[in-house]
Each structure stands twice: as structure tokens, then as C-alpha cells.
Amino acid sequence: MAAPAAAAPLRAVAPWRDVLKRALGANRGVRHSRYVQLATVRPDGRPANRSVVYRGFLGEDSDVLTFVTDSRSRKIEEIAHCPWAEVAWYLPQTREQFRFLGRLTVVDAATEDAALQRGRLVAWKNMSDPGRQQFLWPHPGEPRGEDASVFKPEPPTGEDPVVDTFCLVCLTVEEVDHLSLAKNVRHRYVRGEGSEAGEAWQVQNVNP
Amino acid sequence: MAAPAAAAPLRAVAPWRDVLKRALGANRGVRHSRYVQLATVRPDGRPANRSVVYRGFLGEDSDVLTFVTDSRSRKIEEIAHCPWAEVAWYLPQTREQFRFLGRLTVVDAATEDAALQRGRLVAWKNMSDPGRQQFLWPHPGEPRGEDASVFKPEPPTGEDPVVDTFCLVCLTVEEVDHLSLAKNVRHRYVRGEGSEAGEAWQVQNVNP
Numbered sequence: 001m002a003a004p005a006a007a008a009p010l011r012a013v014a015p016w017r018d019v020l021k022r023a024l025g026a027n028r029g030v031r032h033s034r035y036v037q038l039a040t041v042r043p044d045g046r047p048a049n050r051s052v053v054y055r056g057f058l059g060e061d062s063d064v065l066t067f068v069t070d071s072r073s074r075k076i077e078e079i080a081h082c083p084w085a086e087v088a089w090y091l092p093q094t095r096e097q098f099r100f101l102g103r104l105t106v107v108d109a110a111t112e113d114a115a116l117q118r119g120r121l122v123a124w125k126n127m128s129d130p131g132r133q134q135f136l137w138p139h140p141g142e143p144r145g146e147d148a149s150v151f152k153p154e155p156p157t158g159e160d161p162v163v164d165t166f167c168l169v170c171l172t173v174e175e176v177d178h179l180s181l182a183k184n185v186r187h188r189y190v191r192g193e194g195s196e197a198g199e200a201w202q203v204q205n206v207n208p
Numbered sequence: 209m210a211a212p213a214a215a216a217p218l219r220a221v222a223p224w225r226d227v228l229k230r231a232l233g234a235n236r237g238v239r240h241s242r243y244v245q246l247a248t249v250r251p252d253g254r255p256a257n258r259s260v261v262y263r264g265f266l267g268e269d270s271d272v273l274t275f276v277t278d279s280r281s282r283k284i285e286e287i288a289h290c291p292w293a294e295v296a297w298y299l300p301q302t303r304e305q306f307r308f309l310g311r312l313t314v315v316d317a318a319t320e321d322a323a324l325q326r327g328r329l330v331a332w333k334n335m336s337d338p339g340r341q342q343f344l345w346p347h348p349g350e351p352r353g354e355d356a357s358v359f360k361p362e363p364p365t366g367e368d369p370v371v372d373t374f375c376l377v378c379l380t381v382e383e384v385d386h387l388s389l390a391k392n393v394r395h396r397y398v399r400g401e402g403s404e405a406g407e408a409w410q411v412q413n414v415n416p
Binding site: 031032035037038039040041045046047048049050051082084085086087088090092097099101134137138139140141142143144151184186188204205206207208 | 300342396
């Protein structure tokens with residue numbers, strides 16, 4: 001009887017994953033170190049850019065970066081038109097920048113994939129009460145009315161059902177540019193064609 | 209004999225100009241408060257995003273935001289292909305965000321417009337010595353060689369001629385989105401068609 005095959009790795013992780021985790025650890029004293037800037041392309045071809053909060057990897061063994069957004073936000077339409085995005089992330093304590101180029105997937109109330117829907121629920125539970133409350137506010141970007149009470153609905157707790165406007169946004173990364181301004185060192189990571197395995201990432205030391 | 213016409217205003221300034229100046233003043237204790245994220249569109253239609261340093265208005269009576277870049281940077285090609293950009297700017301001390309949508313103009317060694325060339329010279333003089341030195345480094349983004357001395361050329365001073373790789377990047381703003389996370393207040397400024405006059409800006413109070 002043959003020996004059992006070695007367990008396949010759950011999922012290989014990208015070589016930049018630990019670099020990012022170390023950087024986040026070194027910057028944990030900076031309250032806004034999880035604020036990143038997410039660039040997308042508008043349906044008319046012009047770029048869009050805004051600050052969003054990084055909400056962690058999709059799971060312990062995942063390289064997918066997650067964010068949340070409101071289903072009524074303009075970026076939903078942008079992503080439907082062009083899924084490509086680049087995140088620019090400046091970490092002030094260590095003076096380093098990450099750029100993550102990849103494709104976005106929006107996970108909304110109608111998404112059927114169970115793992116993605118689980119990620120959406122985890123993100124919902126991890127929000128603060130004021131953070132969850134915002135998803136009950138009136139339509140973002142529309143003219144503001146006189147009635148201030150519409151911004152003070154009863155805040156949902158993490159035990160309440162996920163509200164329909166709450167979306168998880170997942171970035172599947174294809175390229176990473178990591179620049180240390182303190183050390184003047186820059187590395188570029190590019191994922192090999194059609195592979196998600198950590199070994200398939202190419203790393204290059206490039207001029208800053 | 210008719211009375212002389214009232215002097216035309218040098219140039220009307222946009223209503224968001226003072227809002228930005230106040231925000232910068234209130235955040236001057238944060239060293240990286242002038243780091244902003246500049247989104248452009250790559251020739252293949254995917255977005256690009258990176259941190260750049262805000263270098264001030266093009267002049268005292270101007271609403272044009274300025275940055276600098278290296279002529280060998282990829283953004284030069286991107287801007288030639290699509291001049292539209294959006295700057296996302298998070299100011300941590302006051303917890304507010306500006307988004308500036310507009311068109312970029314690159315001012316390089318060959319630019320003939322005297323006012324723009326003057327702006328380029330002013331930006332060059334305002335750089336630190338290490339900042340100027342970077343424009344003599346090897347080609348950004350290319351594979352890094354073994355020779356460390358190429359990163360240590362004699363740093364040019366502000367009195368030295370502007371090096372050819374030094375470019376000024378000017379953003380002519382068309383729309384501004386100003387969000388205060390502290391106050392949950394958001395204003396959108398949109399410039400009227402074909403006008404540079406301050407009066408032509410429309411301001412709207414919108415839902416955050």
C-alpha cells in the first residue's frame with residue numbers, strides 16, 4: 001500500500017504578503033495607516049481615486065485584499081465597467097509605499113459564492129457600530145436634505161443581518177510595487193500567468 | 209472722457225482654494241500631510257496610482273496644483289495618452305479628504321510657455337538637495353545594478369541649471385469633492401463650462 005500523498009498546501013501565499021504584514025506591524029502606532037487610496041476607471045475613461053480602509057486579507061491563507069463599500073457608491077458602476085484597480089498605500093512611520101495592481105470583485109447581497117458571502121459577513125461583524133450605521137444613511141453623493149435625523153438611524157450591531165447596501169470589495173493582486181523611501185530600495189512583484197501559487201511570483205530589484 | 213474701466217481681476221480664485229489652505233494649515237504638524245495619491249490611466253486602459261508630494265499652487269493667484277516627476281517615469285507616457293487625473297488627499301489631523309479631478313500638463317525642458325517654465329524653475333529651487341539629486345539617478349523602475357555609486361552623484365543645488373529629467377506636473381482642477389469625516393459633511397465643487405472665474409464654480413452640499 002502506497003504511503004499517503006503529502007497534503008497539498010491549503011493555498012500558497014505570495015512573497016509580498018509577509019512584507020506587507022511586517023510593514024503594518026511597524027506602522028500600527030499610526031491610526032490612519034490602514035487608509036489607502038483606491039484608483040479605478042470611470043465609464044467615460046477618466047480615472048477615479050478615493051481613500052478607503054483596508055479590511056484585511058480575505059482569509060488566513062489568502063492573498064486577496066479586502067475593502068468595503070456602499071452599493072450606491074459610484075465605484076460599483078466603475079468596477080462593473082472595468083474591474084482593474086490600483087491601490088496606493090503610504091505608510092508614514094516606516095516611509096514606505098505599496099502599490100497593488102489587480103482586479104476587483106464586488107460581493108453584494110446577491111452574490112451566491114458561499115466563501116465570498118462568508119467574507120462579507122466577517123467584514124460586517126468587524127465593522128464598528130458607527131461604521132455599520134453609515135450603510136443606512138441616504139444615498140451617498142446626492143444633494144443633502146434638511147432632515148438631520150436621516151443620519152441617525154438605530155445603528156445595526158454585528159449580530160443584526162447584513163444590510164443590503166453593504167458590499168465587500170476584493171482585490172486579486174497581479175502586481176506589487178514596494179518602495180522604501182527610507183532605504184531607497186524598490187522591489188516589483190509580478191504574478192506568473194494563470195497561477196495563484198506563491199512560487200509563480202517573479203520578484204525584481206529595481207531602481208527607485 | 210469716460211472713467212477708466214475697473215481693473216480686471218488678476219485671476220479669480222476658486223472657492224475651494226481657501227478650504228484647502230485652511231486644511232493644510234491645520235495639518236501642518238503632520239509631516240506627510242503633503243503626500244497625495246495621483247491616479248492616472250495607463251495606455252492599456254488600466255488605472256495607475258502612486259504617492260506624490262504636493263508642491264503648492266502654480267502661483268499666488270492660481271488654482272493650479274503642482275507636483276514634480278522624472279521625465280523617465282511611466283506617468284509621462286500615461287499623461288500623454290490621457291491627461292485626466294484624480295488626486296486623493298487624506299489629511300489625518302482633521303480627518304478630511306479632498307478629491308481633485310482635472311487635467312494634467314507636463315512642463316519639461318522643451319516647454320516653451322514662459323510662465324510654465326518659470327513655475328518649473330521655482331519648483332526646482334524649492335526642492336531639497338537630496339530631492340534634486342534623485343533626478344540624476346539611473347532610470348526609475350529599470351533593474352538595479354551592482355554599482356551603488358550611481359545613486360550618489362554630486363547633488364545639484366538650486367543655483368545649478370534645472371536638469372533635463374526634472375518635470376513640473378500641473379493639475380487644472382475641474383471638480384473637487386471635500387469630505388469631512390469628523391463632521392460628516394461633504395461638498396462638491398464643479399467648474400462651469402469653459403470658465404476659469406471663481407464665480408463659475410458650483411458648490412453643492414451632498415450626502416457623505
